[in-house]
Structure formats: structure tokens, C-alpha cells
Amino acid sequence: xxxxxxxxxxxxxxxxxxxxxxxxxxxxxxxxxxxxxxxxxxxxxxxxxxxxxxxxxxxxxxxxxxxxxxxxxxxxxxxxxxxxxxxxxxxxxxxxxxxxxxxxxxxxxxxxxxxxxxxxxxxxxxxxxxxxxxxxxxxxxxxxxxxxxxxxxxxxxxxxxxxxxxxxxxxxxxxxxxxxxxxxxxxxxxxxxxxxxxxxxxxxxxxxxxxxxxxxxxxxxxxxxxxxxxxxxxxxxxxxxxxxxxxxxxxxxxxxxxxxxxxxxxxxxxxxxxxxxxxxxxxxxxxxxxxxxxxxxxxxxxxxxxxxxxxxxxxxxxxxxxxxxxxxxxxxxxxxxxxxxxxxxxxxxxxxxxxxxxxxxxxxxxxxxxxxxxxxxxxxxxxxxxxxxxxxxxxxxxxxxxxxxxxxxxxxxxxxxxxxxxxxxxxxxxxxxxxxxxxxxxxxxxxxxxxxxxxxxxxxxxxxxxxxxxxxxxxxxxxxxxxxxxxxxxxxxxxxxxxxxxxxxxxxxxxxxxxxxxxxxxxxxxxxxxxxxxxxxxxxxxxxxxxxxxxxxxxxxxxxxxxxxxxxxxxx
Numbered sequence: 001x002x003x004x005x006x007x008x009x010x011x012x013x014x015x016x017x018x019x020x021x022x023x024x025x026x027x028x029x030x031x032x033x034x035x036x037x038x039x040x041x042x043x044x045x046x047x048x049x050x051x052x053x054x055x056x057x058x059x060x061x062x063x064x065x066x067x068x069x070x071x072x073x074x075x076x077x078x079x080x081x082x083x084x085x086x087x088x089x090x091x092x093x094x095x096x097x098x099x100x101x102x103x104x105x106x107x108x109x110x111x112x113x114x115x116x117x118x119x120x121x122x123x124x125x126x127x128x129x130x131x132x133x134x135x136x137x138x139x140x141x142x143x144x145x146x147x148x149x150x151x152x153x154x155x156x157x158x159x160x161x162x163x164x165x166x167x168x169x170x171x172x173x174x175x176x177x178x179x180x181x182x183x184x185x186x187x188x189x190x191x192x193x194x195x196x197x198x199x200x201x202x203x204x205x206x207x208x209x210x211x212x213x214x215x216x217x218x219x220x221x222x223x224x225x226x227x228x229x230x231x232x233x234x235x236x237x238x239x240x241x242x243x244x245x246x247x248x249x250x251x252x253x254x255x256x257x258x259x260x261x262x263x264x265x266x267x268x269x270x271x272x273x274x275x276x277x278x279x280x281x282x283x284x285x286x287x288x289x290x291x292x293x294x295x296x297x298x299x300x301x302x303x304x305x306x307x308x309x310x311x312x313x314x315x316x317x318x319x320x321x322x323x324x325x326x327x328x329x330x331x332x333x334x335x336x337x338x339x340x341x342x343x344x345x346x347x348x349x350x351x352x353x354x355x356x357x358x359x360x361x362x363x364x365x366x367x368x369x370x371x372x373x374x375x376x377x378x379x380x381x382x383x384x385x386x387x388x389x390x391x392x393x394x395x396x397x398x399x400x401x402x403x404x405x406x407x408x409x410x411x412x413x414x415x416x417x418x419x420x421x422x423x424x425x426x427x428x429x430x431x432x433x434x435x436x437x438x439x440x441x442x443x444x445x446x447x448x449x450x451x452x453x454x455x456x457x458x459x460x461x462x463x464x465x466x467x468x469x470x471x472x473x474x475x476x477x478x479x480x481x482x483x484x485x486x487x488x489x490x491x492x493x494x495x496x497x498x499x500x501x502x503x504x505x506x507x508x509x510x511x512x513x514x515x516x517x518x519x520x521x522x523x524x525x526x527x528x529x530x531x532x533x534x535x536x537x538x539x540x541x542x543x544x545x546x547x548x549x550x551x552x553x554x555x556x557x558x559x560x561x562x563x564x565x566x567x568x569x570x571x572x
Contacts, residue, residue, distance in 0.1 A: 043122045044064060061074065144375070173270045194218050263292065318391065455554060
């Protein structure tokens with residue numbers, strides 16, 4: 001912030017100090033405290049995170065702070081805070097002076113829990129006049145953060161049951177396959193990550209030239225474009241649990257490619273691959289590592305990826321090889337008004353209606369231009385940039401897409417120049433340590449015992465929840481929680497919580513918990529009766545959600561047990 005500010009502390013008619021900046025008064029010239037109280041009353045919204053742009057002399061901040069309850073937070077952004085020596089430093093407030101996307105994102109995400117999007121931006125009087133550029137940055141950054149949060153929440157909510165089914169059914173494959181950890185630091189080869197953006201097709205001829213000298217990792221749906229050009233990737237990464245993702249694979253049999261899949265990947269994709277496959281756990285999956293270890297006796301690596309399969313492909317490339325890594329087809333934009341590379345099953349030309357439905361906008365492009373993108377692509381782009389930020393060897397990351405959006409943190413070079421970095425003296429060998437399957441009937445029998453133990457846990461959880469619902473029904477007679485019922489519910493909650501830790505249900509429970517926490521918030525001035533009805537509905541909703549989730553998980557686990565018996569133990 002290079003502009004100069006003429007900051008004066010002057011006295012109001014009520015003898016209280018106020019700020020005047022570049023001839024703009026930041027508070028009432030008469031009574032700044034009364035003004036702040038009225039301002040807070042009109043601007044404050046219950047159960048929200050409030051972002052106040054402009055601290056001034058602190059009147060507005062203090063008035064808003066007084067109205068905040070336990071679940072409400074106040075974040076202050078003010079580039080000119082403390083530029084006047086007369087302003088007393090406030091330790092009770094979080095105040096951001098450096099207005100940039102990363103600082104705001106970090107501060108806001110620390111305050112937003114459970115994918116919350118209840119955020120209100122409040123501009124102190126005249127701050128948008130003295131700092132118009134900075135205010136626009138705040139508005140843009142917060143809008144993008146909330147858009148990404150909405151996508152994450154909608155994804156978690158939509159895929160909850162699908163992910164749970166995939167995870168449980170994938171236990172069969174995880175038990176039989178290898179942990180990705182056997183490939184950690186296995187190679188020193190260059191890696192090319194092929195993604196499905198429109199720019200991919202122009203890189204295909206050069207990819208064919210170098211395919212014997214580099215590891216080719218295909219990101220999910222990219223496989224059909226590569227197969228059309230007779231390129232079968234060494235590794236294909238798949239993390240998506242949807243049936244739509246399975247459709248990309250269902251008509252193909254992969255004789256040479258190795259599948260690398262997440263625990264929530266669509267379980268039927270595995271059967272399309274003939275070679276050894278490798279599994280891993282996506283980050284932010286509490287309890288999955290311990291559960292996988294307990295039930296399969298295997299330790300899977302936990303990888304921090306992002307919102308797209310290509311994000312994970314990059315993390316995996318760094319995990320298995322020490323060589324330079326090139327991104328191709330990573331447009332993150334609608335290059336030439338196209339959604340994907342040709343021969344991708346999602347390929348389409350977009351029109352104005354599509355753009356409107358997707359809420360498209362322009363962002364900085366690879367070639368210094370502006371390119372058309374949307375919030376989903378923006379989320380993927382942030383994923384790549386975050387991966388680069390934490391990489392210990394960022395210098396080996398190259399964006400060779402030659403189109404699409406600019407990705408910060410990557411060296412941009414033409415794909416031909418990346419080819420120039422490659423040692424062509426010998427062909428690659430990607431099979432140095434692949435292991436033979438040594439499982440016997442006894443191993444599968446032991447797995448069956450562990451699966452049956454899980455089914456027994458689900459039955460116990462069902463019993464406890466059913467009892468809890470009966471206690472809640474008993475409360476309705478007097479519209480009151482008696483001490484006895486509260487004690488019984490507390491005992492049930494503790495037992496359920498302990499049992500949930502013995503199984504893996506986080507993906508199916510998380511949206512239920514988020515929903516009950518966010519949709520039954522207290523209202524200001526509610527009566528005792530209103531409080532009872534709200535809390536009763538909240539607990540009933542939570543228990544019924546838990547009960548349905550448990551029953552579904554039991555069905556999937558029972559099916560898994562039958563599959564193991566049928567296919568590995570002769571139907572015993």
C-alpha cells in the first residue's frame with residue numbers, strides 16, 4: 001500500500017476522539033459511541049462471522065464485539081490500523097493489516113467451522129472511499145472462499161452415503177492390493193501428469209515420443225483421451241466415488257496400467273485393471289488410517305491432495321519419484337470454449353447458458369491473458385498452489401499445459417523444453433519391487449472374523465440409538481428434559497461415541513453432524529418452551545440420522561462379508 005494518508009485525530013462534539021483521514025470523517029462528528037451502537041444494531045446478524053473493514057478509532061469494533069455470543073466471531077481488516085500513534089493497540093481483536101488473498105483466507109478459515117458460509121462483511125463509514133482497491137480485494141477474496149466452502153459442503157453432503165459404500169466395499173480390494181507406501185521414493189524418473197483439459201490434445205504427439213523415458217500418470221477421466229491415441233499410462237489415479245467416474249472406465253480393460261486409488265474411489269473400477277493396484281487414504285479422514293490397519297492389517301499412506309484427482313496425481317508423483325514433474329492438460333479453464341480434451345466422455349462445447357449456469361468469470365491466464373473459469377476450477381487451482389507452497393522441492397514442478405489458467409508456484413515452460421530435461425540414455429523400468437499376492441484361505445477367514453465383529457458393533461449402535469429415541473419421546477409428555485433422562489442420554493452418547501471410533505463412519509456421519517449443528521442454532525430471546533422444542537428436534541434429528549447411517553453401513557458390511565465368503569472361501 002503505497003499511497004499516503006493524512007490521518008488526524010480530532011474531537012467530536014461529545015469530546016470523544018475520532019479519526020479524519022484524507023478529509024473523510026470515519027466516525028460521527030457528534031457522538032461516535034451512539035453512532036456505533038446504532039450501527040451495530042443495524043449491521044449485526046446472529047450466528048454469523050462478521051468481517052469489519054475498518055477499525056478507525058475502535059467504536060464500531062467494540063459495539064459489534066459486545067453483541068457477539070460464543071459461536072459468533074469478529075474479524076477486522078484495516079490497512080491503516082496503527083498508522084496513528086493515538087490509537088491504543090487492541091489485543092482483544094484479530095486485526096489484519098496486510099490485505100492479500102492468502103492472509104484473509106487463512107484468518108477466515110480459522111473461524112469457519114463445519115463448512116460454514118454464514119459470513120457478513122461490514123464496511124465502516126468512508127473506508128470504501130479511502131481504500132477502494134483494498135475493499136474490492138476483501139469482497140472478492142471472501143466471495144471466493146465462501147464459494148469453495150459451499151462446493152466442499154455440497155460435495156460432502158451429496159457423496160456421504162456413496163463414499164461410505166465405496167469405503168466399505170473397497171476393503172476387499174485394499175486387503176488384496178498393495179499399500180501405496182511400497183512405491184514411496186521408488187523412482188528417480190521424470191513424471192508427466194496428464195489431465196483432461198482442452199489443451200491436452202496438442203501435447204499428445206510429444207507425449208508419445210517421450211513415453212518410454214517418463215512415468216506417465218493419468219488423472220481419472222483422462223484415460224479415454226490417452227487410449228484414443230494408443231497411450232496407456234503407467235499409473236492411473238482415481239479418487240472419485242461416483243457412478244459417473246466409473247463410466248469412464250467400464251468399457252476398458254487395462255492390461256498394463258496400474259491403478260492408484262483412494263479408499264473412497266468407486267469400488268467397481270478396480271476390476272477393470274489386471275495389474276497390481278495401490279491404495280491410499282485422502283487427508284482429513286479421521287480414524288480411517290487406524291480402521292484400515294485394524295481390519296486389513298495394512299498401513300496406507302495419508303496424502304494431502306485437493307478437490308480434484310489431478311491434485312492427488314501431483315502429490316502421488318512427488319511421493320513415488322524424485323524426478324522433475326510436468327503438468328499437461330491442466331487448463332483449469334474453458335479453453336476455446338471447451339470443457340475437456342477431445343475423446344473425454346465429458347467433452348462439450350459451452351454456450352452462454354452453460355456459462356451462466358456455472359457462474360463463469362475471468363482469471364489470469366497461462367499466456368498473460370485472461371481465461372474463462374469457474375469456482376470448481378478455482379478450487380482445483382488453489383489445490384495446486386497449496387501443494388507447491390508446501391513442496392520441499394518446488395523447483396521440480398513445471399506447468400507445461402501451454403494454455404488455461406496461470407498456476408502460481410510452478411515454472412512455466414513449453415512441453416518441448418521439459419523434454420529437453422530428460423535423460424534419453426535408457427528406457428524406464430517401473431516394476432522394481434512389485435510384490436506377488438501371498439494371501440491364503442486362513443488370511444481371508446481372519447478378515448471375515450474382523451468384518452463380523454464390525455457388524456456386531458453396528459447392531460449395538462442401533463440398539464443404543466433406539467433407546468435414546470425412546471427417552472426423547474418420553475420428554476414430550478411434559479415438554480421438559482428431566483435430570484434422569486439427561487443422565488441416560490449422556491450415557492448413551494458416550495457409548496455411541498466410543499463405538500463409532502471402532503468402525504469407520506466419518507464420511508456418512510459428518511454431514512449429519514454439520515446439519516444438526518447449523519440448522520438448530522439458538523435464537524435471541526427464545527422462551528424456555530422454544531428452547532426445549534429446538535433442542536429436542538436437534539437431538540431427534542441427530543439420532544435418526546445416526547440410525548439410518550448405521551443401518552446403511554451394516555448393509556454394506558454384510559454384503560462385504562458375503563462377497564469374501566463367496567469369492568475367497570467357496571461360499572462357506
